[in-house]
Amino acid sequence: MSTQPIKFYQTDTFTVGNRLLAPHERSVQADPRRANALNCGHRACQGCGEALGARYAIDAAMRASGGRLIAANATGCLEVFSTPYPETSWQIPWIHSLFGNVAAVATGIAAALKVKGQGDVRVVAQGGDGGTTDIGFGCLSGMFERNDDVLYICYDNEAYMNTGVQRSSATPPAARTATTAVHGPEPGNVFGQGKNLPWIAMAHGIPYVATATVADLRDLEAKVQRAMAFRGARYVHILVPCPLGWGTAPDETIRIARLAKETGLFPVYEAEYGEITRTLKLRKPLPVEDYLRPQKRFAHLFMPEPRREVITRIQRLANRNIRRFGLYEERPWDAGALDALRSGSDA
Amino acid sequence: MSMHKPFAITLDVGSSLANHTGSWRTSRPVYVDRLPPCNAACPAGEDIQGWLYHAESGDYEAAWRVLVRDNPMPAVMGRVCYHSCEPACNRGQLDQAVSIHAVERFLGDEARSHGWRFRRDAPRSGKRVLVVGAGPSGLAAAYHLALFGHEVEIHEAGPMAGGMLRFGIPKYRLPRDVLDAEIARILDLGIALRLDTKVHRILDSMRAGRFDAAFLAVGAHLAKRTYIPAGTAAKVLDAVSVLRSMEGAEPPLLGRRVVVYGGGNTALDVARTAKRLGAEEAIIVYRRTRARMPAHEFEVEEALQEGILIKWLATIREAGDGAITVERMVLDQHGFPQPTGELDTIAADSLVLALGQEVDLSLLEAVPGLAVEDGVVRVDTGMMTGHAGIFAGGDMVPAERNVTVAIGHGKKAARHIDAWLRGTTYQPREKHQRADFARLNPWYYADAPQTVQPALDILRRQSTFDEVQGGLDESNAMFEARRCLSCGNCFECDNCYGVCPDNAVVKLGPGLRFRFDYDYCKGCGLCAAECPCGAIEMVPEAI
Incomplete structure (x- = not known):
């Protein structure tokens, strides 16, 4: 009689919790005693990916540090919606910095703790893509280069959402923002090289770099936990869809993040000392159109006529990621899925 | 401040x-x-998702206890039910349906090996109910009535309990020790079973036994006949008596070449039985095509694997001595078979007619208010006949005839009988909205194809009455239970x-x-x- 080992857990680790898993295998977010570092009553929009990502990441860091954690927070959406004077949603020691200097402020806190002999208290710096890839980039690079003992978390929603959706160096090609209008021969943001910050962080050779999305909680928690196991500069880059800026329904936030990963447009991986150690494989490779179409910031690619040449260019970016990061291993039940994507974009 | x-x-x-x-x-x-599609499709009204939930975590006794709230015979039904739940299963749209019947059977077998019993907690009502017939419907009704606190007596015309489960379903599909154990567990609730007790006049029996209500569940044990000219030496039998005699000491003598006439599950049962009794050839003659055969596809497939031959598009014209004459048919534009006039001869030592069955309704004569139409008794939505206090279910009433429907009738009737005895009306709970596949977010379910039940090898199937389908072991059953999507719950x-x-x-x-x-x-x-x-x-x- 054929037997299969009982390994199948119905929803495995795809869901936040799973009663079939042993307690020590369960996620931080499934725990009724989770820190809830970012508590109720904050003023983020409905379905905010950043609010979700911040609670996921900081709760995981709280568990990893045994609750001994200080956070420095760059100016940006996260800071504005969580701390309208005199209220705060933060249930951990938290300090607001300028837009561009959170890496430096966090470095200072870590140095002060060291001087005071409180090395067991850990330090997190967090900011959006504007505060990280644009304005705070110099301070952040310095923090990496000095290998300061800080975990820097970037919540990437691909534009300056708080001030009205202006483009940042993390805005993707063709996306419409307030400053990349939809007109002319190349509507929306330009097809440039962008600023691939995880890649730049890896180039500094720091102990740990990882990317994650709010669509895969278990992966995100594992990465924060791994990051907290290192001393020195660490960088975690989390994709957090923004219903307001991306033009999606509030209940689509997680689905959109999942599509960003499953199309290959947002590669999810981790690296130690500049070398990639693991990539999260695509479960079901999907065409980029599935990701682009639900977002109003890409509506001009489909109306009035589909702009095939632009969509194809974006598909090539996804194909390059799949190739470069080895994002896909073909399995028997979806054989040929990748070829189907490639044939449409001849790359 | x-x-x-x-x-x-x-x-x-x-x-x-x-x-x-x-x-x-x-x-x-x-x-x-929401109502999972499996639950919605189950004629016995089982809370399938509900018992799979417990099986998922390995709490098989809890799973079994949820299951037997609706169906007291899981080991039997896990084997013989045609599982209409499985084509309805939403997982079928992901990979394959959950093998619900295999888990049900596993739970039933676990209950047997661990000796789990039913618990009778309700206070005694002091009311007496007569159940006529110890088939699936009668047993189910007796079980539920006993749990409600009523005193139940079953009158069974035959020498053993089980009805069609025993006299209609061959051993290779339902081993008799499994059936006996589940019947014994039901009777252990304090239900009196009187065998060889045919009820001739229902009102007389009710009066004599001082019964407050009756549930009639007489099976369709009378074979339908058709006129076939037959030679004096021709051996013509009917399917019901062939299968019935399999339960006696003397197996039926069918000869080396057996022809079975009919296209239902019973025809297949007889042909497969004949093969196991040593027939070299067992041929089914059916007047239409495979696609139009009323028998279930998996039974046709198993029969063909065992070497049963099927002659499609043929009717029997004459049963001669050692041979029968068949006429070839063609389907007309409406799908009805029409004669061609072309005749064939098939060598045959015996001919078994499997042309459908009827219920013996003679016990209902002289009951005021009863209405009989097309050989079945009319009942209202509460399973009550036109005569107050007399309820009916199973083969006796207008419905699809199978054991799961019968068990469902028993449960439903018991609820209405209980209410009637207490002077109230049973109000079924309002059904939840359906949990359709479109309501699910299937991303979250891990990939896991169906576990295949082991099957007995073909030589043993052709020569013995050992059970054809094997059961799942514990790890497989848990794996299979965990394939449940828990639709809507x-x-x-x-x-x-x-x-x-x-x-x-x-x-x-x-x-x-x-x-x-x-x-x-x-x-x-x-x-x-x-x-x-x-x-x-x-x-x-x-x-």
């Missing part, structure tokens, strides 16, 4: 809990239970608790599910969108 504050600070630090963001909401999430995956950006879902603990904190819920709908099983509904707020 302190008088000495730092520069530019005038207010004390407060928590954002002061800010009730629930006021932003235009629609609110609400937890719902929360299985506490914590997704809503995790994905809420506003921390507005309260986790109440194992088995207690969750609660929304509407003070802070902004109504974004992420919980509903990311609920794997569709157990959250967004309801517009009255604004």
Whole structure:
């Protein structure tokens, strides 16, 4: 009689919790005693990916540090919606910095703790893509280069959402923002090289770099936990869809993040000392159109006529990621899925 | 409030809990239970998703106890039920349906090996109910009536309990020790069984036994006949008596070449039985095509594997001595077979007619108010006949005839009988809305194809009455149970608790599910969108 080992857990680790898993295998977010570092009553929009990502990441860091954690927070959406004077949603020691200097402020806190002999208290710096890839980039690079003992978390929603959706160096090609209008021969943001910050962080050779999305909680928690196991500069880059800026329904936030990963447009991986150690494989490779179409910031690619040449260019970016990061291993039940994507974009 | 504050600070630090963001909401999430398609399709009304939930965590006794709330014979039904739940299973749209019958059978076999008993907790009602017929419907009714606290007596015309389960279903599909054990467990509830007790006049029997109500569940044991000219030496039998005589000491003498006439499951049962009794050839003659055969596809497939031959598009014209004459048919444009006049001869030592069965309704004569139509008794939605206090189910009433329907009738009738005896009316719970596949978020379910039940090798199937289908072992059964998507019913995956950006879902603990904190819920709908099983509904707020 054929037997299969009982390994199948119905929803495995795809869901936040799973009663079939042993307690020590369960996620931080499934725990009724989770820190809830970012508590109720904050003023983020409905379905905010950043609010979700911040609670996921900081709760995981709280568990990893045994609750001994200080956070420095760059100016940006996260800071504005969580701390309208005199209220705060933060249930951990938290300090607001300028837009561009959170890496430096966090470095200072870590140095002060060291001087005071409180090395067991850990330090997190967090900011959006504007505060990280644009304005705070110099301070952040310095923090990496000095290998300061800080975990820097970037919540990437691909534009300056708080001030009205202006483009940042993390805005993707063709996306419409307030400053990349939809007109002319190349509507929306330009097809440039962008600023691939995880890649730049890896180039500094720091102990740990990882990317994650709010669509895969278990992966995100594992990465924060791994990051907290290192001393020195660490960088975690989390994709957090923004219903307001991306033009999606509030209940689509997680689905959109999942599509960003499953199309290959947002590669999810981790690296130690500049070398990639693991990539999260695509479960079901999907065409980029599935990701682009639900977002109003890409509506001009489909109306009035589909702009095939632009969509194809974006598909090539996804194909390059799949190739470069080895994002896909073909399995028997979806054989040929990748070829189907490639044939449409001849790359 | 302190008088000495730092520069530019005038207010004390407060928590954002002061800010009730629930006021932003235009629609609110609400937890719902939806009706899983398997439950909806089960003629016995089993809470399949409900018992699979317990089997998933390995609590097989809890699973079995949920199962037997609706069906007291899981080991039997896991084997013989045609599992209409499985084609309905939403998992079929992902990979393959959950093998529900295999898990049910496993639970039934676990109950037997562990000696789990039924619990009779209800106080005695002092009412007496007569059940006529110890087939699946009668046994199910007796079981439920006993659990309601009534005193039950079964009158069975035959020498053994089981009805069609024993006299209609061959041993290779239902081993008799399995059947005997499940019947014994039901009777252990204190139900009196009187064998060889044919009820000739129902009203007389009720009066004599001082019964307050009766449930009639007489099976269709009379074979339908058709006129076939037959030679004096021709051996013509009917399927019912062939299968019945398999339960006696003397197996039927069918000869080396057996022809069975008919296209239903009974025809296949007889042909497969004949093969096991040593027939070299067992040929089924059926007047239409395979696609139009009423027998279930898996039974046709198993029969063909065992070497049963089927002659499609043929009717029997004459049963001669050692041979029968058949006429070839063609289907007309409406799909009805029409004669061609072309004749064939098939060598045959015996001919078995499997042309359908009827119920012996003679016990109903002289009962005022009863209406009989097309050989079955008319009943109302509460399974009561036109005569107050007499209820009927199973083969006796207008419905599809199979054991699962019969068991469902027994349960339904018992509920109405109980209410009738107490002078009330049974009000069925309102059915939940269907949990259709479109309501699920299948992303969350891990990939896991169906576990295949082992099958007996072909030589043993052709020569013995050993059970053809094997059971799942414990690890396979648990694996299979865990393939359940829990459609429409929360299985506490914590997704809503995790994905809420506003921390507005309260986790109440194992088995207690969750609660929304509407003070802070902004109504974004992420919980509903990311609920794997569709157990959250967004309801517009009255604004």
